[in-house]
Ligand SMILES: O=C(O)C1=C[C@@H](OP(=O)(O)O)[C@@H](O)[C@H](O)C1
């Protein structure tokens with residue numbers, strides 16, 4: 430990044446004198462909102478999504494589904510939440526030639542091409558410059574194996590690519606390499622019931638990335654009446670059938686609750702997150718286990734509020750499969766008094782940016798001691814100092830920088846606006862929370 434850009438976009442991370450003490454209404458889940466949106470497009474009647482996420486990734490999903498012929502009406506509710514009324518797409522309608530902007534949204538670039546294969550028309554997918562670096566091959570290869578005409582316009586296995594849909598897909602059996610992203614399997618599962626004969630998907634030998642997100646997909650589909658069996662632990666068999674229309678209220682994004690809980694961790698303060706679900710498929714529910722192990726006291730109150738009080742000293746942790754929680758967790762680990770090893774996250778190199786390299790570079794630039802491992806990160810205690818924290822167009826790098834800045838004076842986060850990917854109100858929510866300690870004392 431040039432010096433001029435740095436000057437233009439540096440954000441002074443709030444560094445409060447007192448521990449935070451606040452309540453944060455965390456915006457809705459990206460993963461749930463975008464799954465329900467796509468399933469509403471394929472459902473047997475109109476659906477309603479309440480407390481939907483309003484963010485760049487959900488806007489991109491709405492734009493993509495509209496381009497495929499889905500009717501989506503947005504309504505601002507009096508309490509400030511967003512309601513979406515969705516009329517399913519007509520798979521037989523010829524949509525002609527359509528360009529679909531995926532931005533940097535994995536859920537759009539991976540989930541929508543199989544949907545386009547079910548529609549009629551010629552759909553060209555492209556996105557931000559970094560989207561062209563994110564792996565796409567497994568989902569494109571699966572479509573090709575299923576007989577879908579494809580054209581790749583850049584490097585093989587990357588965007589931009591055109592999917593030509595004929596209004597139906599026979600289905601069958603496919604093997605998918607899921608080591609780079611769980612989204613390849615989720616993408617195919619989401620449309621599988623609407624193929625003529627159903628789909629049996631097997632994960633190729635090797636690691637399955639972020640497996641909890643596949644579980645979320647399966648649970649969401651089953652809840653809407655889709656029949657899925659497991660021929661073995663690496664396979665999913667989806668029967669052809671209808672997807673029920675639905676009315677659902679989205680849960681808060683528990684992964685995005687992470688930075689706010691981290692604020693209590695790193696200042697020894699208290700943060701309350703209302704509406705924390707008692708049962709959920711979100712990976713962010715793991716914060717309760719992770720942060721307790723790192724020294725937090727956590728209470729899940731009867732009214733649904735999760736309350737976390739941070740420890741005097743943060744313990745290091747060994748943790749596997751943190752998935753999208755890893756950047757937030759790495760920021761907390763950089764402030765711990767013992768070493769931490771985060772493993773099972775090699776595929777984070779294909780996220781919004783190469784997150785392992787980005788975290789190591791930026792934590793070490795502030796005086797930290799982070800080392801890249803083959804499948805993760807080793808973070809050892811070291812005194813941190815202020816400085817610039819680059820974010821590489823990655824919303825979770827931006828929130829990681831903000832967390833460190835809360836505990837370390839003089840941290841400037843570059844391009845805090847990148848948080849709009851899933852949480853456009855982040856700077857305002859964060860500044861309010863950072864000031865809460867002062868107000869309380
Ligand atoms: O299906 C989803 O909603 C997601 C799956 C995960 O992707 P990967 O499997 O690529 O990690 C996760 O990191 C991403 O933020 C959201």
Ligand SMILES: C=C(OP(=O)(O)O)C(=O)O
Pocket residue numbers: 533534535536753780781825851
């Ligand atoms: C990996 C992430 O996003 P995406 O849905 O774009 O893959 C993320 O939000 O951490």
